[in-house]
Amino acid sequence: MTATEARRSESTQAPSPVLTFEDVVLGFEGVTALNDVSFTVNPGELFAVIGPNGAGKTSIFNVLSGVYRPQRGTVRFGGEDLLGRRPHAIARLGIARTFQNIELFSNLTVLDNLMLGRHHHHPYGVLAAFAWLGKAQRNERANRRAVEEIVDFLELAQWRRLPVGLLPYGVQKRVELGRALASEPKLLLLDEPVAGMNLEETEDMARFILDIRDELGLPMVMVEHDMGLVMDLADRIMVIDFGKPIRTGTPKEVATDPDVIRAYLGEEHKVDRS
Numbered sequence: 001m002t003a004t005e006a007r008r009s010e011s012t013q014a015p016s017p018v019l020t021f022e023d024v025v026l027g028f029e030g031v032t033a034l035n036d037v038s039f040t041v042n043p044g045e046l047f048a049v050i051g052p053n054g055a056g057k058t059s060i061f062n063v064l065s066g067v068y069r070p071q072r073g074t075v076r077f078g079g080e081d082l083l084g085r086r087p088h089a090i091a092r093l094g095i096a097r098t099f100q101n102i103e104l105f106s107n108l109t110v111l112d113n114l115m116l117g118r119h120h121h122h123p124y125g126v127l128a129a130f131a132w133l134g135k136a137q138r139n140e141r142a143n144r145r146a147v148e149e150i151v152d153f154l155e156l157a158q159w160r161r162l163p164v165g166l167l168p169y170g171v172q173k174r175v176e177l178g179r180a181l182a183s184e185p186k187l188l189l190l191d192e193p194v195a196g197m198n199l200e201e202t203e204d205m206a207r208f209i210l211d212i213r214d215e216l217g218l219p220m221v222m223v224e225h226d227m228g229l230v231m232d233l234a235d236r237i238m239v240i241d242f243g244k245p246i247r248t249g250t251p252k253e254v255a256t257d258p259d260v261i262r263a264y265l266g267e268e269h270k271v272d273r274s
C-alpha cells in the first residue's frame, strides 16, 4: 500500500464514537423500558431516536443523564463509564440536556438564565466572588462574553434583558437550548426540541440545531416525534418500539425499511427520499 493509499484508508476508517450505549436493559416492576438497546454516536453526529409513545426514548435520556440506573449494559462517554454516576457528575463530564417541558427560571432574564448554565465555570471561592476580586472578576467577564456569544448565535439579542416567562414559547425553548450550550458541553441531548411549536418556530429551531452541528461540530442525540424534522436533520436514526431497536441507519435506510414501516411509520411514509 502506498502512503497515499494508507492515508485514504485511515481517513475512511470509522471514527471512534463519543458515546457507546451497549446492551442496556432497564426494567421497572413489570415493565421492560429498554430491552438490549445498543447504539453509538460518532463525533459531530446528529443521532435521532424515534418511536411511538412509551417506546423507551425518554428512558434512554434518563440513563444517559444518570437519572435511571439500568440493570444491565454499559454506557461509555469519552472513555468514561457513565453508569453509577450521579446527574451532576455526568453534567460535569460534558453532557448537557434540554427537556420536553421547559425548565428555566421564568422570573429571570434570558442573560441570567444563560449565566446559570455556566455555573460550573465559576471555579473560584465564595469569598472571592463576594469581594469581586481578581480571578472572580476575570471569570465573571469571561462568562458574560461566552453568554453574549450564545445570544448572538441563537439570535436572542432582542430579548436578552427580558424575563424568560414573558417570551413566546419558541423563544423560551431556544433559551433552554442556549442554557445547555452555555455549559460548553461535549454532547448535547435534545428531548423533543420542537414539541408544541408552530411551523415557523420549528423551522427556526431546525436551523439552530443544524448550526450547532455544522458550526460548533457538537454531537447530539435527539428524541423527537416530528418525523419530518428527524428525517431532514438526522445523520442516523434509531427506531425503537417496546424498548427494542427495530432499525438503526440513515434516514433513507430507516424510511425504506419494511419492519419500520410496518411497526411505526405507516404506509403514508413509504416515500422515496432519494
Ligand SMILES: Nc1ncnc2c1ncn2[C@@H]1O[C@H](COP(=O)(O)OP(=O)(O)OP(=O)(O)O)[C@@H](O)[C@H]1O
Binding pocket: 028, 029, 031, 032, 033, 051, 052, 053, 054, 055, 056, 057, 058, 059, 060
Ligand atoms: N419511572 C418509571 N416507573 C415505571 N415505569 C416507567 C418509568 N419510566 C418509564 N417507564 C415505562 O417505561 C416505558 C418506556 O417509557 P419512556 O418514557 O421511556 O417512553 P417514551 O418513548 O419516552 O414515551 P413518550 O414518547 O410518551 O415520551 C413505558 O412503558 C413507561 O411507562
